[in-house]
Amino acid sequence: AQRVTQPEKLLSVFKGAPVELKCNYSYSGSPELFWYVQYSRQRLQLLLRHISRESIKGFTADLNKGETSFHLKKPFAQEEDSAMYYCALRQEGNMLTFGGGTRLMVKP
């Protein structure tokens, strides 16, 4: 069965420090992975998807099939990055399996 694991519930860093939010998955098929973000009092929104191989708001994520990981990284965190981040795996039928989420707090 598919599973998405985000080992850290809370990650606290200072402004300007590098950030890495971890995501590991298990899936028997060909994975398609996403990062969603939820800022305070806003709805859940897509941050990036692995097939796009793009950088959004300075964030990047690389799919590592050998390690079954899709970690989210940003070299210099900003206070406005503070939010809940969810890693999600898409399976057949466009259904998403979400990880438990990581709350990122960027301190001034």
Next chain:
Amino acid sequence: SAVISQKPSRDICQRGTSLTIQCQVDSQVTMMFWYRQQPGQSLTLIATANQGSEATYESGFVIDKFPISRPNLTFSTLTVSNMSPEDSSIYLCSAAVGEETQYFGPGTRLLVL
């Protein structure tokens, strides 16, 4: 992209009653889904709302408890039936066109007393 609205945004209900949540999309979409997010937890898929046919439920969710309708390509409802305090959650609707990105509604925050 698709803009999704949900009604109500929040409600407080008595145990044993039922609540119907509406989800409206501003454009025609092929896929609509309902998720639940219990306090302090992640999102869990309840079911896929199928247009013109019965919804497809995930393990642990049944039609008698969570009846779903989808009469057309832009609208769906989720009913939480015979509620108990354990049903207190945020219920989210999402929509996608085929295999495209899923967009989420703002959620309905439900508290059952």
